[in-house]
Amino acid sequence: MSTKEQRERIELLQGTLDLLILRTLLLGPRHGHAIAKAIEFNSDDVLQVEQGSLYPALHRLIKRGWISVEEGTSENNRRAKFYRLTPNGRRQLALETRKWDKLAGAIARILRPAEQEGEP
Amino acid sequence: MKQRKRMLEELDADIRDHIERETQDNIERGMSPEEARYAAHRKFGNITHVKEETRMVWSVVWLEQLFEDIRFGLRLLRKNPGFTAVAMLTLALGIGANTAVFSVVYAVLLRPLPYKDPSSLIVLNETTPMVGTVSVSYLNFLDWRNQSRAFSEMAAVRGVGFNLAGVTQPENISGDAVSPNFLSMIGARPFLGRDFDASEEKAGTPPVILLSYSLWQSHFGGDPNILARTIKLDDRSFTIVGVLPPNYRSLDKTDVMLPIGVWTTDNPEDAKERGARGDLVVIGRLATGVSLPKARAEMEGIAARLATEYPASNDRFGVTLQPIREAFVSDIRPAILVLFGAVMFVLLIACANVANLFLVRGAGRTKEVALRMALGASSGRIICQMLTESFVLSLLGGVLGVGLAIAGNRALAQLISADMMSGATVELNSAVLLFVAGVVVLAAFVFGLTPAMHSTKPDVQSELKESGRTTSGGAAQNRLRGALATAEISLALILLVGAGLMMKSLSRLLQVDPGFRPDRVLKMSMDLRTQQYLKDPAVLNFWQQVLDRVRVLPGVESAALGTVIPLTDNHNRSDVTIEGMALPAPGNYPHPDVHIVSPQYLTTLGIPLLRGRSFTDEDNENAPLAGMISAMVAHRFFPNEDPIGKRFMFGHPSATNPSKWYTIVGVVGDTKLYGLANPARLEVYVSYRQKPANAMGLLVKSGADPAALTSAIREAVHSIDKDQPIFAIVTMKKLVSDSVSTRRMTLVLLGLFSGLALILGAIGIYGVISYSVAQRTHEIGIRMALGAPRGDVFRLVVGQGLKLAGIGIAIGIVAAFGLARLMFSLLYGVSATDFETFAGVAILLVLVALLACYVPARRAMRVDPIVALRYE
Numbered sequence: 001m002s003t004k005e006q007r008e009r010i011e012l013l014q015g016t017l018d019l020l021i022l023r024t025l026l027l028g029p030r031h032g033h034a035i036a037k038a039i040e041f042n043s044d045d046v047l048q049v050e051q052g053s054l055y056p057a058l059h060r061l062i063k064r065g066w067i068s069v070e071e072g073t074s075e076n077n078r079r080a081k082f083y084r085l086t087p088n089g090r091r092q093l094a095l096e097t098r099k100w101d102k103l104a105g106a107i108a109r110i111l112r113p114a115e116q117e118g119e120p
Numbered sequence: 121m122k123q124r125k126r127m128l129e130e131l132d133a134d135i136r137d138h139i140e141r142e143t144q145d146n147i148e149r150g151m152s153p154e155e156a157r158y159a160a161h162r163k164f165g166n167i168t169h170v171k172e173e174t175r176m177v178w179s180v181v182w183l184e185q186l187f188e189d190i191r192f193g194l195r196l197l198r199k200n201p202g203f204t205a206v207a208m209l210t211l212a213l214g215i216g217a218n219t220a221v222f223s224v225v226y227a228v229l230l231r232p233l234p235y236k237d238p239s240s241l242i243v244l245n246e247t248t249p250m251v252g253t254v255s256v257s258y259l260n261f262l263d264w265r266n267q268s269r270a271f272s273e274m275a276a277v278r279g280v281g282f283n284l285a286g287v288t289q290p291e292n293i294s295g296d297a298v299s300p301n302f303l304s305m306i307g308a309r310p311f312l313g314r315d316f317d318a319s320e321e322k323a324g325t326p327p328v329i330l331l332s333y334s335l336w337q338s339h340f341g342g343d344p345n346i347l348a349r350t351i352k353l354d355d356r357s358f359t360i361v362g363v364l365p366p367n368y369r370s371l372d373k374t375d376v377m378l379p380i381g382v383w384t385t386d387n388p389e390d391a392k393e394r395g396a397r398g399d400l401v402v403i404g405r406l407a408t409g410v411s412l413p414k415a416r417a418e419m420e421g422i423a424a425r426l427a428t429e430y431p432a433s434n435d436r437f438g439v440t441l442q443p444i445r446e447a448f449v450s451d452i453r454p455a456i457l458v459l460f461g462a463v464m465f466v467l468l469i470a471c472a473n474v475a476n477l478f479l480v481r482g483a484g485r486t487k488e489v490a491l492r493m494a495l496g497a498s499s500g501r502i503i504c505q506m507l508t509e510s511f512v513l514s515l516l517g518g519v520l521g522v523g524l525a526i527a528g529n530r531a532l533a534q535l536i537s538a539d540m541m542s543g544a545t546v547e548l549n550s551a552v553l554l555f556v557a558g559v560v561v562l563a564a565f566v567f568g569l570t571p572a573m574h575s576t577k578p579d580v581q582s583e584l585k586e587s588g589r590t591t592s593g594g595a596a597q598n599r600l601r602g603a604l605a606t607a608e609i610s611l612a613l614i615l616l617v618g619a620g621l622m623m624k625s626l627s628r629l630l631q632v633d634p635g636f637r638p639d640r641v642l643k644m645s646m647d648l649r650t651q652q653y654l655k656d657p658a659v660l661n662f663w664q665q666v667l668d669r670v671r672v673l674p675g676v677e678s679a680a681l682g683t684v685i686p687l688t689d690n691h692n693r694s695d696v697t698i699e700g701m702a703l704p705a706p707g708n709y710p711h712p713d714v715h716i717v718s719p720q721y722l723t724t725l726g727i728p729l730l731r732g733r734s735f736t737d738e739d740n741e742n743a744p745l746a747g748m749i750s751a752m753v754a755h756r757f758f759p760n761e762d763p764i765g766k767r768f769m770f771g772h773p774s775a776t777n778p779s780k781w782y783t784i785v786g787v788v789g790d791t792k793l794y795g796l797a798n799p800a801r802l803e804v805y806v807s808y809r810q811k812p813a814n815a816m817g818l819l820v821k822s823g824a825d826p827a828a829l830t831s832a833i834r835e836a837v838h839s840i841d842k843d844q845p846i847f848a849i850v851t852m853k854k855l856v857s858d859s860v861s862t863r864r865m866t867l868v869l870l871g872l873f874s875g876l877a878l879i880l881g882a883i884g885i886y887g888v889i890s891y892s893v894a895q896r897t898h899e900i901g902i903r904m905a906l907g908a909p910r911g912d913v914f915r916l917v918v919g920q921g922l923k924l925a926g927i928g929i930a931i932g933i934v935a936a937f938g939l940a941r942l943m944f945s946l947l948y949g950v951s952a953t954d955f956e957t958f959a960g961v962a963i964l965l966v967l968v969a970l971l972a973c974y975v976p977a978r979r980a981m982r983v984d985p986i987v988a989l990r991y992e
Contacts, residue, residue: 032134032137032138033137033138033141033142036138037145050163050164050165051138051142051163051164051165052135052164052165052166052167052169052170053165053170053173055131055134055135055170055173055174056170056173056174056176056177059127059174059177059178060177062127063177063178069127078137080137081130081134
């Protein structure tokens with residue numbers, strides 16, 4: 001088993017997950033479970049994230065100052081931690097989104113050059 | 121950081137909450153509670169892993185991993201106390217020896233001298249092919265200083281001695297008369313009071329003096345109001361104008377310092393006679409941008425001009441220049457460097473041994489490593505962790521080693537005489553500890569890296585598949601372990617060769633006939649310096665009384681006086697003219713050591729009388745001048761005739777030199793005045809009554825332990841003059857022994873280190889062979905089951921060990937062949953490639969290797985085939 005491969009996979013996931021969390025919080029503060037649900041729901045369950053991996057990601061984002069955390073009560077009156085996007089986080093999200101679009105576009109162009117040729 | 125703590129504390133609750141919510145959702149989707157909880161957990165993933173990952177987010181990762189590795193390493197070490205103890209002790213010995221020797225290296229060779237820019241300070245001496253390096257005459261110094269441009273400053277340092285009438289006992293103190301710019305030139309300032317003034321170079325300057333810090337403390341109790349007080353030296357008062365700094369360091373013991381003007385006033389002949397060279401060195405500071413070779417070229421030019429200008433005193437006299445650091449250490453440097461190399465070897469051997477231990481243990485841990493790698497640990501991570509373990513072990517060894525070094529330094533102090541250290545103090549200071557830290561880290565890498573890398577070799581996967589046996593380390597590992605043991609043997613051989621050559625040198629040296637019998641002879645020095653001894657009759661009267669009173673002391677066999685006691689620093693050389701010889705160029709006159717002696721000198725020191733007679737009480741001031749010559753003088757200047765009755769005089773014949781001819785009455789054996797390893801020189805003897813001397817050594821031969829006579833002799837002398845100091849009291853035996861002390865120290869330490877190396881090397885071979893026997897139990901069982909005789913099995917095992925040892929010995933001999941040359945200057949009477957030593961050491965190593973293999977070989981012979989086979 002090659003450990004190098006494995007680490008690369010994790011890193012790819014991490015970055016993506018961070019982006020998804022930031023995007024989710026753009027719509028307003030949420031607690032951990034709700035973030036997981038939202039990601040699953042919005043991606044039509046394509047992205048099956050191991051929910052546990054959410055927490056290291058959340059902590060990482062807090063450490064970088066992109067999200068903040070506050071105590072609050074959830075819909076059914078249970079105490080919960082709410083994560084909120086900070087202005088820094090908002091900027092980061094815009095930046096990351098642009099980067100992602102560029103990357104996705106570039107990859108798409110590489111993967112489908114034939115279509116472009118085919119079109120006059 | 122506070123946030124971090126709170127976040128991590130609440131993480132458990134957060135995760136619990138998350139899973140509960142998911143469970144609730146699942147129940148709402150219609151699962152049974154049990155199913156719902158299970159599904160929630162599955163979806164969440166590994167909780168421990170999540171916590172770990174989250175914690176990592178906040179931690180400085182490498183630091184925390186390091187702590188974890190250290191904890192893990194300590195746990196492992198605690199679990200294997202045997203392994204830990206052996207490895208730690210091995211390392212402690214290696215590191216401790218390095219620490220002890222390095223503390224000497226640092227003190228002697230590395231520690232900055234307490235001077236300003238010491239690298240541009242140069243010590244200058246005169247040199248003549250007759251003798252070698254000699255002192256500088258004061259007039260030559262003045263000319264050097266005037267003519268030299270390569271030096272921005274120069275100062276003369278003239279050794280002086282004084283009698284200090286003390287409270288309890290009169291004592292002899294030593295000091296330097298220096299040019300007034302000396303202290304400022306070397307960058308030292310008086311601790312108290314003032315430096316000398318330029319005007320104090322001139323003759324006629326009032327007697328002022330600086331005290332050394334220690335003399336100020338011991339004789340004046342560190343009195344802060346010392347300035348302007350006086351100190352009585354000989355029987356003159358010197359005004360104290362200051363105290364030298366506590367860290368002042370000079371080439372010789374310095375109790376007091378005075379301006380050279382005081383010395384020139386007191387010794388007008390020495391200061392005005394160009395041929396007078398007595399205990400004066402010149403120290404100069406190179407001008408900016410001038411290199412040593414350039415300065416040397418200039419100075420040699422000046423010396424050559426002076427030799428032409430003043431042939432009578434300077435013919436064939438040149439000049440030597442050496443950096444001041446060299447002047448401090450030149451004697452002991454080779455020995456220290458050899459020993460430093462030796463302890464490095466010991467450490468390498470220790471490391472090889474510990475690496476071997478790690479490999480053996482690593483073999484038992486392959487399963488653990490394989491499992492961890494299968495679970496995703498990177499090989500880098502595992503190497504890191506194993507290195508941390510090595511580091512922890514090395515650190516423990518280092519701490520223990522420093523403890524050993526503290527004890528070792530005390531023993532070293534016994535071995536290294538203060539004389540050899542020329543004022544350097546050995547201590548475990550921050551520089552030494554820094555070195556130890558470096559050694560600890562380096563050692564950890566040296567013994568840890570190979571086993572660590574080895575443990576993550578790719579074949580670990582097969583390791584997992586292999587079911588029961590954990591002992592198979594693989595052929596590669598066995599080769600590696602064999603190579604380590606071989607290296608140990610090579611290194612041990614090099615050290616043993618070094619020790620062997622030293623041992624042979626020392627024994628050869630101690631067999632050298634010094635030309636005199638040192639047994640049961642006590643030597644002490646006296647210098648008559650007070651006003652009452654200005655005239656010869658008083659001096660002679662004092663010496664005569666000393667001899668009369670000491671000779672009758674119980675236990676005294678004989679007593680005598682002499683000015684040039686063998687193996688001391690006291691020398692008195694003079695050109696002589698032999699009557700009737702063809703007069704040579706001024707620099708080519710015979711230049712013997714001149715002994716001024718009393719009757720019984722020869723018997724007291726056991727110097728053989730070869731021809732004629734020795735001095736008697738009749739050779740006094742009223743008798744014709746008599747002299748004795750050494751065998752070498754007789755051989756060189758009277759090769760075909762009887763020297764008895766021939767005459768010689770001191771100096772060159774000239775109008776100003778009244779011809780005082782000494783008639784040769786006896787020929788005596790040569791003595792080794794300059795050390796056992798140095799050849800004897802020309803010597804002449806004259807009677808003390810015919811050439812009185814104020815400074816003489818008293819030699820007393822006793823029937824038993826001569827040192828026991830010390831106080832009786834002291835009393836006898838003080839009954840003549842209670843204020844006369846007696847100093848430099850030592851037995852001749854001790855002088856002989858001290859004269860070889862550098863070599864003895866080298867031998868003792870080298871012997872110790874090579875013994876250590878031998879033991880470690882033997883352990884190394886033993887470890888490899890007994891491990892291999894354990895591994896091959898099965899194979900041996902089969903061989904024996906198939907009918908191999910036990911003797912064959914024995915030979916198989918021993919053969920394996922001897923092969924390792926043989927390769928090690930071969931490599932070691934080649935290396936030792938090259939390295940032994942480096943200790944050339946320490947050897948005496950033995951070549952660096954001495955066959956006997958090399959062969960002896962090789963045989964010794966073979967025997968030790970045999971011994972190390974014997975036990976495992978016996979074990980192999982006792983293997984029971986049934987048991988060995990069933991074990992599978």
